[in-house]
Amino acid sequence: MARSxxxxxxxxxxxxxxxxxxxxNIPRPEGELLWIHCGEPDGYLAVQxxxxxxxxxxxGLNVLITMADLxxxxxxxxxxxxxxxxxVCDEHPxxxxxxxxxxxxxxxxxxxGRLRPNLLLSASARNCxxxxxxxxxxxxxxxxxxxxxxxxxxLLPLFSAVxxxxxxxxxxxxxxxxxxxxxxxxxxxxxxxxxxxxNETDLADLAATCIGRAIWFANGVQPEELQTVLxxxxxxxxxxxxxxxxxxxxxxxxxxxxxxxxxxxxxxVLQWDEGQYPDETTQVLISEDPHxxxxxxxxxxxSFLGGSLVAGRGGVDPLEAAALGSAVLYGPRxxxxxxxxxxxxxxxxxxxINDSAxxxxxxxxxxxxDQAAIMAHAGWExxxxxxxxxxxxxxxxxxMLDTQQGVE
Numbered sequence: 001m002a003r004s005x006x007x008x009x010x011x012x013x014x015x016x017x018x019x020x021x022x023x024x025n026i027p028r029p030e031g032e033l034l035w036i037h038c039g040e041p042d043g044y045l046a047v048q049x050x051x052x053x054x055x056x057x058x059x060g061l062n063v064l065i066t067m068a069d070l071x072x073x074x075x076x077x078x079x080x081x082x083x084x085x086x087x088v089c090d091e092h093p094x095x096x097x098x099x100x101x102x103x104x105x106x107x108x109x110x111x112x113g114r115l116r117p118n119l120l121l122s123a124s125a126r127n128c129x130x131x132x133x134x135x136x137x138x139x140x141x142x143x144x145x146x147x148x149x150x151x152x153x154x155l156l157p158l159f160s161a162v163x164x165x166x167x168x169x170x171x172x173x174x175x176x177x178x179x180x181x182x183x184x185x186x187x188x189x190x191x192x193x194x195x196x197x198x199n200e201t202d203l204a205d206l207a208a209t210c211i212g213r214a215i216w217f218a219n220g221v222q223p224e225e226l227q228t229v230l231x232x233x234x235x236x237x238x239x240x241x242x243x244x245x246x247x248x249x250x251x252x253x254x255x256x257x258x259x260x261x262x263x264x265x266x267x268x269v270l271q272w273d274e275g276q277y278p279d280e281t282t283q284v285l286i287s288e289d290p291h292x293x294x295x296x297x298x299x300x301x302x303s304f305l306g307g308s309l310v311a312g313r314g315g316v317d318p319l320e321a322a323a324l325g326s327a328v329l330y331g332p333r334x335x336x337x338x339x340x341x342x343x344x345x346x347x348x349x350x351x352x353i354n355d356s357a358x359x360x361x362x363x364x365x366x367x368x369x370d371q372a373a374i375m376a377h378a379g380w381e382x383x384x385x386x387x388x389x390x391x392x393x394x395x396x397x398x399x400m401l402d403t404q405q406g407v408e
Contacts, residue, residue, distance in 0.1 A: 004150035007117060014091040014118055021095045022087040024102050029062040029084075032401055035105035035128075037088060038067045039112035039139055044074070045317075045340060046134075047111060048083065049191040050390060055082045057394055058401065064103055068114070071336075077314065091118045100126060107131075107400050109393065111189065113139015115155050124158045129400045132159040133393055134189040137172040145176070153177035161396055163389075165189065190386040191340055193319025196294030203295055209277050210299070214243045214367035217296040217326065220250040220306035220316040226258060228309060228356045230265060230284075235360030237283065240367060244278060246285045246296045250306055251313060255288045262286070297324035301372030302363060304329045304353075318344055322379030327366050329353055349379030 034054055038047040044067065051063040065079070066088035079085045089099040096118045108123055108130040123130060145152055156162065156178050164170040165188040173183050216236075218229045226249075233245045249258045255271070262269045262284050270276040272287035287296070297303060303321045307313035308331035315334045318341050322328060328350035334341045344350035353359045366372050 004154055007151050007154050010117055010144070010151055011093075014093070018092065018094075020090045020092070021098055022089065024098070026084055026086070028103055029082075031060045031062065032058070032106045032405075033062050033064055033103060034107050034109070034397060034401070035064045035066065035103065036109045037111060038065055039110065039114045040134070040136070041067075041069075042339060043111060043134070043189065045191040045337070046189045046386070048080070049194070049319075050109070050189065050393065051083050052080060052194055053390055053394055054397055057398060061401075064105060074336075088116070089119065091116055093118060093122075096122045100128075106404050107397060109133060109397065110159070112136055114142060115140075115152060117151055117155055120155055120158055129404070130159050131161045131163075131393070131396055131400075132156070133161075133163045133186075133389075135162060135164045135169050135173060135183075136166070137169045139169075140172050140176060149176055160400070163393075186389045186392070187386060189389060190343075191319055192386050192390060193317065193321075193323035193340075193383040195323050196297065196320055198292065198295035198298060202292070203298060205277070206295070206299060209279075210244060212242070214240050215246060215296075215300045216243070216363050216367060217246045217248070217300035217303040218306060219248045219293060219296070219303055219321070221247055221253060221258075221304075222251045222306055222310050222313050223253040224310045225306050226253060226261060228359065229304065229306075230262065230267070231356035232304075232359035232363060233267075233284070234265075235357065236363040236367075239364045242280070243363075243367065244282060244285060246272075246287060246300060248287055248293065248296070248306075255286055259286055293320070294324060297321050297326045300326050301369065301376065302327045302329060302366040304359060304363075308332070308334050309354075318350060319383050322349055322376075323383045325376040325380065327351075327372050327375035327379065329359060329362050329366075343382050344379060347378045347382045349375050349382055 036047055036051055038044050055061050062082045064084045066086055070087050089095040100122055105128055108128055110132050111134045113135055153176050163184045163186045170183045170185050221229055237243050249255050267283045268281050269284040270278055270282050272285050273289050278285050303326040305316040305318055307315040311333050315337050317337055318328045322344055328344055330341055351362055353362055
């Protein structure tokens with residue numbers, strides 16, 4: 001590739017001084033490693049969803065997700081299994097080589113824009129195939145892109161496929177040198193929620209036990225939220241006396257402590273994790289096991305997602321509930337899931353509440369099958385919006401990894 005003066009100048013400037021490397025205190029996992037760079041600060045949830053879909057589609061695959069800067073909320077949390085989250089290295093040649101030596105990715109998916117010339121050129125030189133997806137005009141409108149457009153012009157041909165999330169982005173890439181037909185216009189990359197698994201036997205048995213009963217699920221309830229949830233349940237019981245609340249404690253709320261508080265208020269309560277099935281008199285069922293979240297989303301036409309009434313708790317991913325047909329109720333403090341809650345609320349699949357009275361009233365209305373079905377359908381449309389793009393990217397990545405492994 002003929003190098004431009006702009007690119008040569010950029011690389012010379014990037015090589016000055018000493019590089020800055022994020023700590024490489026996580027060993028590279030054995031086997032195939034897909035590297036996804038999240039270039040857009042607000043795009044992490046969609047990128048994480050994309051990563052989880054790749055992992056589900058390919059046994060043994062691990063995914064490295066990099067960002068320019070990791071928000072504090074991410075550094076304090078643990079990513080899902082088989083996902084490694086870290087800051088990307090800077091553009092100093094020594095940093096780039098150290099980064100690529102350590103991670104040795106088998107394939108790279110670069111999102112949004114803000115391309116890093118030294119990193120991408122070095123990855124390409126190591127025969128790491130790369131895709132650019134969800135490209136946006138804003139990702140190619142930085143100072144360097146405006147003053148040195150030939151830098152991007154030399155980098156874009158490195159990608160095996162380029163996808164722009166709207167016509168404006170495609171026009172911007174055309175201005176930077178991509179020829180007609182070399183950019184595919186797609187929908188934006190959006191999180192779609194994972195269809196959480198459940199034990200089918202438990203689902204059948206619980207459904208048979210609860211025939212004719214209305215159920216709601218309070219998932220991820222924090223200590224500060226327990227009394228609000230219980231007050232809402234007591235209010236809703238006045239209109240639906242057979243209503244069953246499934247409550248999953250989270251954070252510092254110990255299940256035994258929750259059980260004691262619920263018993264103290266004279267609710268009839270059982271503990272699912274101890275093998276207890278609800279009967280006609282059970283009013284509250286407690287379960288802490290995260291593996292049963294998918295089971296209760298399937299059973300409950302409406303779910304309250306905890307951590308949303310108190311600050312600093314991180315909240316619960318609402319798309320997981322919507323993906324399994326449960327309408328979503330939530331408080332005003334949803335943290336990093338704000339974009340997902342907003343999408344659902346705009347579509348009519350989620351409602352915000354602020355206190356126990358509002359929660360009790362919403363539960364009473366939404367356990368009615370017709371009301372829940374309307375919200376469930378709206379939620380399904382939201383989680384399905386990006387499915388075509390996710391499938392397209394998954395096919396590209398899987399085919400490329402097969403090629404790398406010599407699979408016909």
